[in-house]
Amino acid sequence: MDISVIIPTYKPGEYIWSCLDSFCAQSMPKESFEIIVVLNGCKNPYDAALREYFSSHPDLNWYYIQTDIPGVSNARNLALDSCRGEYVAFVDDDDYVSPSYLEELFARSSADTIALCYPYAFHDGFPEKQLSYEITDAYEQYSGRGKIKALSVRKYFSGPCMKMIPIAYISDRRFDIRFKNGEDSLFMFLISDRMEWVNFTSKQAVYYRRFRANSAVTSKQSVGDVIKNCRARIRAYTGIYFSNPSRYSFRRYCMYLLGTVHIMVSRLLTGKI
Numbered sequence: 001m002d003i004s005v006i007i008p009t010y011k012p013g014e015y016i017w018s019c020l021d022s023f024c025a026q027s028m029p030k031e032s033f034e035i036i037v038v039l040n041g042c043k044n045p046y047d048a049a050l051r052e053y054f055s056s057h058p059d060l061n062w063y064y065i066q067t068d069i070p071g072v073s074n075a076r077n078l079a080l081d082s083c084r085g086e087y088v089a090f091v092d093d094d095d096y097v098s099p100s101y102l103e104e105l106f107a108r109s110s111a112d113t114i115a116l117c118y119p120y121a122f123h124d125g126f127p128e129k130q131l132s133y134e135i136t137d138a139y140e141q142y143s144g145r146g147k148i149k150a151l152s153v154r155k156y157f158s159g160p161c162m163k164m165i166p167i168a169y170i171s172d173r174r175f176d177i178r179f180k181n182g183e184d185s186l187f188m189f190l191i192s193d194r195m196e197w198v199n200f201t202s203k204q205a206v207y208y209r210r211f212r213a214n215s216a217v218t219s220k221q222s223v224g225d226v227i228k229n230c231r232a233r234i235r236a237y238t239g240i241y242f243s244n245p246s247r248y249s250f251r252r253y254c255m256y257l258l259g260t261v262h263i264m265v266s267r268l269l270t271g272k273i
Contacts, residue, residue: 001061003033003102003164004085008075009093011042015124015210017053022096024057028103034061036079041070073175073183076160080174088167090160094124094210104205105164113147113197115164116156121209133209135162143200150195154255157192159184162207169194182233182260189256190240193247223268230264 005023009016023035037054039046047066054062065078076090087109089102101117108115121133130136138155142148156163175187234257241253 001032001034001084001086002106003028003087003089004079004083004167005033005035005089005091005102006038006076006079006083007035007091007093008038008040008072008079009046010040010070010072010075012039012046012050012093015094015212018096019091019093020053020057022098022101024060025099026102027099028106030060032106033102034063034084036063036065036083038065038067038075038079040067040072040075040078043068071177071180073177073179073187077174077177080170083167086167087164088170089164091207092161094212095161096208096210098204098206098208100201101205101207102164104201108199108201109164109166111166111168113199114150114166114169114195115201116143116153116198117162117201117205117207118143118203119162119209120206121211124210124212127208127210131211139200147197147199150192150198151249151252153198154252156198157185157188157195158259160187162209163198165191176236179229179233179236181229185256185259186233186236186240189237189248189252192249192252193244226264226267230260233260 007019020035020037026033037050039050043066050064054064063082065075065082067075067078080088087106089105091097097117105115105117116139118139119133119135121131121136122129123131135155138153142153150157169191173190175183179186237253237256237260241248241250
């Protein structure tokens with residue numbers, strides 16, 4: 001198996017069918033990849049609907065997990081424990097991808113290289129209007145340079161989506177289930193000791209990032225929770241770095257710390273908490 005696609009989901013809405021449909025339409029041979037869907041923290045009617053969808057699309061390699069334990073980190077960890085692919089592609093259940101997404105990412109991946117795609121952000125209900133997005137800006141700036149150092153494109157590494165990661169980078173390391181915010185960037189820093197190079201697909205390999213009003217990304221937190229989470233993440237980054245400072249980049253460590261503080265300050269100043 002070349003690729004394992006990991007899709008965690010919790011009480012999914014109609015958007016999940018667009019996500020799953022986009023993998024049914026992949027140009028890559030269907031025997032080359034598996035789709036691991038993890039329904040977490042809930043069951044019916046979502047379980048029944050997903051099972052019906054899988055049975056109506058038997059040409060794909062589906063691997064389905066249902067767990068009563070909620071949390072995207074736990075869901076991703078369960079999928080990682082089960083995946084068979086040489087490479088892993090994480091996808092959020094309210095996003096979807098273009099037909100050449102897996103094929104192009106796989107073609108540009110290697111044992112020392114993470115492949116990065118073209119991100120397209122939009123507000124839910126308005127897919128025709130592309131939003132300004134800092135990761136898209138990073139693609140425009142660096143994609144024409146061929147294979148470059150991973151540290152150059154730090155915007156891509158705030159989370160695990162929009163890329164293809166060699167499973168050897170991850171090994172037995174997992175998402176920290178103690179965090180409900182910032183767990184994505186913590187995981188990416190955890191595996192950053194093995195990141196060396198990145199390469200870019202063409203603009204035809206698109207990850208469509210949907211921004212929804214009530215998604216986890218846009219949900220509000222209290223001032224106290226924002227500050228508490230920021231302090232806990234700084235401690236977690238520090239623990240990772242000093243577990244093996246000879247392997248982790250001090251520059252990258254500082255970038256993640258500054259990014260965490262920046263997010264906290266901007267939320268407090270703008271009231272987006």
